[in-house]
Amino acid sequence: MTSVNKTAYPFDKTRLEAVLNRRFFYAPAFEIYGGVAGLYDYGPPGSALQANIIAEWRKHFIVEEHMLELDTTIMTPAPVFETSGHVARFADWMVKDSKTGDVLRADHLVKNVLEARLNSDKEARGLAAQPVKEDEKDKKKKKKNVKASPVQLADEIVVEYERILAKLDDYTGPELGELCRKHSIKNPDTDNEVTEPVQFNLMFASSIGPTGQHPGFLRPETAQGHFLNFSRLLEYNNGRVPFASAQIGRSFRNEISPRAGLLRVREFTMAEIEHYVDPEDKSHAHFGEVRHVVLSLLDRHTQSAGSTQITKTSIGEAVDKGTVANQTLGYFLARIYTFLLKIGINPDRLRFRQHMANEMAHYATDCWDAEIQNSYGWTECVGCADRAAYDLSVHSAKTGHPLVVRQALKEPIVIEKEVPEFNKKNLGKKFLKDSAIVQQIVGDMDETQLLSLKEQLSKGSATITSSDQRSFELTSELLTIERKTLKQSIREFVPNVIEPSFGLGRILYTMLEHNFWCREQDIERGVLSLPPLVAPTKVLIVPLSAREEFDPLVAEVSMKLRKAGVFSRVDDSNTSIGKRYARNDELGTPFGVTLDFASVANRTMTLRERDTTTQLIGDIDEVIKVVIDLVEGTITWPEACQRLPAYDGVQAIE
Amino acid sequence: MTSVNKTAYPFDKTRLEAVLNRRFFYAPAFEIYGGVAGLYDYGPPGSALQANIIAEWRKHFIVEEHMLELDTTIMTPAPVFETSGHVARFADWMVKDSKTGDVLRADHLVKNVLEARLNSDKEARGLAAQPVKEDEKDKKKKKKNVKASPVQLADEIVVEYERILAKLDDYTGPELGELCRKHSIKNPDTDNEVTEPVQFNLMFASSIGPTGQHPGFLRPETAQGHFLNFSRLLEYNNGRVPFASAQIGRSFRNEISPRAGLLRVREFTMAEIEHYVDPEDKSHAHFGEVRHVVLSLLDRHTQSAGSTQITKTSIGEAVDKGTVANQTLGYFLARIYTFLLKIGINPDRLRFRQHMANEMAHYATDCWDAEIQNSYGWTECVGCADRAAYDLSVHSAKTGHPLVVRQALKEPIVIEKEVPEFNKKNLGKKFLKDSAIVQQIVGDMDETQLLSLKEQLSKGSATITSSDQRSFELTSELLTIERKTLKQSIREFVPNVIEPSFGLGRILYTMLEHNFWCREQDIERGVLSLPPLVAPTKVLIVPLSAREEFDPLVAEVSMKLRKAGVFSRVDDSNTSIGKRYARNDELGTPFGVTLDFASVANRTMTLRERDTTTQLIGDIDEVIKVVIDLVEGTITWPEACQRLPAYDGVQAIE
Structure with a gap:
């Protein structure tokens, strides 16, 4: 056997990019029109590679786990995203260059500037600087003549910058603005100051139909399409939970200033799973099969303490200890891991990072990202969130359509509670059309309110008030409240949702980086060692x-x-x-x-x-x-x- | 063998729709929000059926014919569709109800009203009326109390209505308006008159980036993504033609008033092939393999004569006779036919209809639609157009990027032509900065103009004029024109494009209709006889x-x-x-x-x-x-x- 030295030369992104471009894996879309940032077209080998990754994903998840596949609509009427919270909160913080008006993403600006300063500091101290990031290169191209000499920082400043970078994802917009002021962070392209961060909604807007009266958005994720169909899916699954729906499809995010090639784009193919589970039992039937899988974890406590030190631990232990919230979440982390390895991701450059409190999406209660290391740093490629009952609850409340599971109880539950009973005839005589309002006010009362009302009635009469401040006087001729023993034989609950969500373009790109090398005899001869499973x-x-x-x-x-x-x-x-x-x-x-x-x-x-x-x-x-x-x-x-x-x-x- | 009677009961769309809905093949999207016309979600069996049809399509076309697969961007900057002609011409004619403002598609209005009158006439004559169309049903629901009694038409009116319907797709907007006036066609829902037809562009608009300065559209077809990448594709194919690119993906059309279920939707999955061919040689290497395939053809002459009579003929004969323009177009018609049969389309309910002159898309020189008969009538499911050099030429002209094939000639071609030659030094002295303009004016001249200029120069001097009406006087000290013999060893040409374009949702739906029946013993027991190849x-x-x-x-x-x-x-x-x-x-x-x-x-x-x-x-x-x-x-x-x-x-x- 000839032994092969794949690390004779350090990884060179410029060479990889030349190969990907020359062989048309992908290219900037609308290139002959000058291109549009964040939009890419896949050529024949890129399309085939993507199709093979999707085929394996379908096999690994949908077929092996009997998931229910969906293919839902991209164009979405505005009310759906108003309910889901995306209209109000699916936004990034942007700043503008105070003179040129150029738009920058606030967190990226802070990151780029502080990292550049730390690199400069290392150079000044005579330490090997980290490889220069792409963004820095762009900058240098723009002002080649201003080759800054290295600047050494005070030791405590270095510590502070590193702390900021470790918890960067946890800052709010105003906090990012504060950082810019405190550390004199300016637009590196122009050296001008930047404005206060403001929110920019990342959804592409359009309108549906010829009259322009129906605003719509392009979905920024496929998830809502699953949730809105929950009742149909549940019925298809014969009313049983747990089960999962899965979907592979295009989503859109109007990124503020996309760079970094396939890693931050405005249109991308996702693969999303929504696993519906009993909130009182998040165990997973097949957890035993993955218990031994060892993952590299970076939990939120470690990050809050300003560190990025990973811990290698079996997923069984991580769930037992409570680091990972529950078995189902843990099961998917392990399955994500085995999938990524199958298609060619290097396990030494893969970690699972837990979201910090402010960072978490508005719907999530716990979230771990599979992050893959590449020449741009550690990049989130798969998110795995416990969205709890958030989405199903808000859509249900908004539409009045119950998105619940009804489960026959083996043993009926016996409960005691206060039950109001109206004398409909007397009520109608006294309140006429308002009877319904009166009934509704009482119907909406909780146990405590009912008890208080019961006491007032026992003393003669009680006055209740409607939401529009009208008063109604009640007596025991109209209403009685009694404590009753009730048998419940059906349990009704909103399932919780565990969501593994894959960004296929990011996975594809990082996988290409992990598998690219140059032959020892000739650096000009690049090789992509793609696994046969996914090779075009x-x-x-x-x-x-x-x-x-x-x-x-x-x-x-x-x-x-x-x-x-x-x-x-x-x-x-x-x-x-x-x-x-x-x-x-x-x-x-x-x-x-x-x-x-x-x-x-x-x-x-x-x-x-x-x-x-x-x-x-x-x-x-x-x-x-x-x-x-x-x-x-x-x-x-x-x-x-x-x-x-x-x-x-x-x-x-x- | 038990023999099976699949035609014991006539096809019943209501039963089929109940099955498709109950088993969640597909359902209106955002149903719990009240739905949006023209948007549908595919459930588990529908997704699987679609995925299987796509897999077979990929095998039948991409793999067997070595096509180059692409996956390009949906969001498209406006200049691309300005060049392609879509901004100006990708539109339908719409009318408004003069009182309610309701919007209707003009050609659909004419069709629905005239068909309803013909049905009523048949009933009045005691002939069996055609099955009532879905649109009619909707109408009846809306005004159940107005059960119109049948009205007999004059014989010549019947003939005229039938003639109008046969060539309906050939009318322009003003002609549709004229038809409405002449035949008192009103909004059948309200009986109000309608306004003059106006054009409504069918592309969904959005804007790209945070500043709102870059208008974009969602693509209404995947084709432009192929054309813009032509140079890269040609290089990938080692510079050779013919070859084809192929793409499966989502497209969007903001239909005016979508009805008819999956047959007319605002978002749909297409599969498109762009086959690039030498304009001087549209033969196809494998035409011999399909020559014998017999198709049902409805050519444009038959339609213009007011008839819809099909002719059964082998594709070999149709191409030989010139009914179908060339071998490549014919080859694809045959391949489309075999594909549709494989996935379960009934050949007796499949015809190929040629576009009439006004009907053809703005880019096409010849076009045949594979139309599949179903309960809504004959529906276009695959278009097969010869787009000639239109798209590549316009993008090339707009961007200055040559989208051409360069072919080494076996025998160099020897040509004689007039060649202008400037004395650059004298020219510069005389015209200074305007020298370039002068050279360009002469460079843009054709043979005749050069000959005339040459003659004037031989007589002393000549005056040429720029586009902004400035005059320049030339003499033989500045410019000489000579007849030269040139050898050309490279032939450069813009390839023509043959485009088979598949609407997968329409194919899926008509296929479901063709395969649905009820058991003879029990009409309640519906069966979908899907071929194993595509069965979910x-x-x-x-x-x-x-x-x-x-x-x-x-x-x-x-x-x-x-x-x-x-x-x-x-x-x-x-x-x-x-x-x-x-x-x-x-x-x-x-x-x-x-x-x-x-x-x-x-x-x-x-x-x-x-x-x-x-x-x-x-x-x-x-x-x-x-x-x-x-x-x-x-x-x-x-x-x-x-x-x-x-x-x-x-x-x-x-």
Whole structure:
């Protein structure tokens, strides 16, 4: 076996980006029109990679866990997001450059400036500076002539900056403004001061129908589409909980100033699960199967203390200790972890970070993000929130449509409570049309209020007041209140929702970073070591040339692979076999087979593995069998080397 | 074999809709908020059905024809649609009720009113009226008390109405207004007159970024995303044409007054192919493989003559005769036909209709729609247009980015032409900064203009004029024009685009109509005879009850099917086996296997076929093999009956 050194050169984002652009994994959308920040198009390899990640997601979650798939609408009438709280609160804090009017996201501004100062400080102290961030590069491009000399900071300032950065996500808008003033944070592009942070709602607005009277928004998440269909889903599931719905689809966020490539975009594909669970029992039937999975956790206490030190612990222990709130949340964290590893994320660069109190979305009671480390830092790629009963409750209250589970109790529950009873005839005579209002006021009373009313009635009469301040006098001829024993045989409850939510573009990009390297012999030869499971093309078929004599064999191999469900591509372009392999190393194609004159004469074919570039040789059908096993993951390359002889690059024609 | 009578009852849309709603194939979006016309959510079986249709589409087109898949952005900056012509012309004609202000689509109004009058006429003549359309029903609901008595029309009026309806799609807005006046067409809901038709742009508008300065639209088709990436796609394809790009994704049209369920919606999933071809050679390499396919064609001449008579002809003949413009267009019509049949469309209710002149989209030079007959009439489900060089040319002209193919010529072409040559030094001296303008004016001249200029120069001097009406005098000291012989070794051309464009929701809905029927014995028992290829669930696993003793067998069968890639579902709900089968007949599940006490004792299992309800029995593993073959389509049910003994409904435990 040739051993491969994948770390001969440090990761170089510029090289990766050149490969992704050259091979059209993705590109800025509307590029020939000058582009629009935060919008990207996926080309053939990017689309295929994304489709393969989605297919595996569907298998790993929807099929294996019997989830109910949905495909709901993107365009959403405004009242839905008014109820959900997005109209009021789905916003970021933005500041403006006080002179140019350029718009900046407040938290990003603070982060970029403080990180730059810390890097400068390190340089001044003669310590190795951290790799320069992309945003810094942009800046430098803009004012190349102002190459600042390193500035050393006081030790206590360094500590303070680091503390601020560790809990950055926890600051409110006014607090971010305060930070800018206190630490003289200005727009680094212009050195101008910035305005006080103001909120900017991130939803794209439109209007539905020809009259312009129905405002709508593009959904910023798929979740509301699940919640609004809850009753139908529950019925489809024969009325039982727990169960989960799942959806893969496009969402939109009008980001203030998107940078960082696929990591912060205005339109993106999400995969979201809403798992509905009894609020009194958040255990998970299959938790035992994942209990042993060890995760890197960064809890909220650690962060509040200004640290980012992770703790490695089994999810079983984390739930037992209460670090992770419940089994269902823990179960999904472990399943997210195994999914990400399957598609090629490096486990050493994956952590689960708990949200701090102010950071949490308005609906969540606990939330952990799967964060993946990449050249931009640690990036949230999957959120896993316990949204409690928030969404179902607010939609139910708003629409009057009950979004509840009704469960037959094995043992009826016996309760005692105060029960009001009206004498309808007397009530009607006295209050006429207002009878209904009177009944409603009393009906809305809680136990304490009923008891107080009962006491007043026992003393002769009581006066109640409607919401519009009208008074009604009641006597025991009209109303009696008695303590009664009631049997309850149905339990009704609003389920809680655990939501794992995947940003597929972010996962795709960080995965590409984790799998990119350059060959030790030649830094110009980039390789994407994509797992066969998600690689856009599994097998490259390379005829020696485009000559017709190879056509029947190319067609045969191509057809046999297709029949086995293995996606292959033929490359008969007019260039050397070496160049064609190099191109496909950049495309992440794990295996290549070559057809030459010996193939025509002897029916042999060579098989090349991308990472090691080692080659094997064998009968065409035997090689096909081996390559199918490799792609399906039933054998490894060393095992394949046991089944076929090595090929030394010289093939004789008998 | 039990023979099955699927036509015992006429198709009943109300029954189908009840099934689709009850089983949550799809439902109005935001239903608990009162819904929004034209927006629908797909539930679990609808999502799965759609996903299966998409998977087959991907296989039939993208994989088999080596198309380049794309995934481009929905949110699009306005300049793109200004260039493409959508801002100016992507509109429908709408009229308003002159009193209530209600908005109606002009062509739909004419159609509904004239069809209603023709139906009333038939009734008056004692002929069987056509089944009442949904739109009519809605109307009747609104004014139940106004049950109009049938009105007979003059014979020549009947002929005129039929002629209008046959060429309805060919009228312009003013012509529709004229029709309303001439035939007293009023809003049928109110009997009020309607206003003159005005254009309403169907794109949803929004704005991109925090400053509101960048107007954007939601794409009404995915096509522009292909065209803007043409250069990258061509390079990915090693510079060769023909090739095709393909994309599956969401598009949006702000329909004026959507009705007709999934057939006219505001948000929908499309699958679009853009096939780039040499304008001088629109032949197709694989046309020979489809030449024999017989299609039902309705050409534009037939329609213009006021008829809707179809002609059955092989696509080979249709192309040879020039009815269909070229081989590539013909090839795709045939491929569309085979795709639609595969997923369950009835060929007798499928026709290809050619667009008439006024009807054609602004970019098309020829266009055929695959129309599928259903209870709403004939509905366009796939468009297949020759967009010529329109899109690539306009984007290229607007952006200055060449969207062209450059082809090395085998034989260089030798041409003679007039070539202007400036004396730059003298030119600069005389015109200073205006030199560039002078050069541009001459550079933009065609052969005739150059010849005329040459003649004037030979006579002493010539005067040329800029676009802003400034004159420049030229002499032969400044400019000479000579006839030169040039060799051209590269041919540069803008490819033409053939575009098959699929509306997946419409295909899905019409397919459901074509496959719905009620059992002869019991009209209440609806069946969806979905082909196994697209059925949401392929095999239902039915344990006799939810008792634990069946669990290991259920798990075993479930796992073995999953391993074979066959999607199954377990139904262990607390109801009779018969009811569970009936539910799955409505869900279109083609096969069911039952596990009972005999299974536990003997390892036998029964297998039921949905349409015939006949059952077979055999060893569990043998039944699994048969069911896999059935699902993969390698055997038919009659063949399965040869492999397993019939089951009479009584199973003994040995």
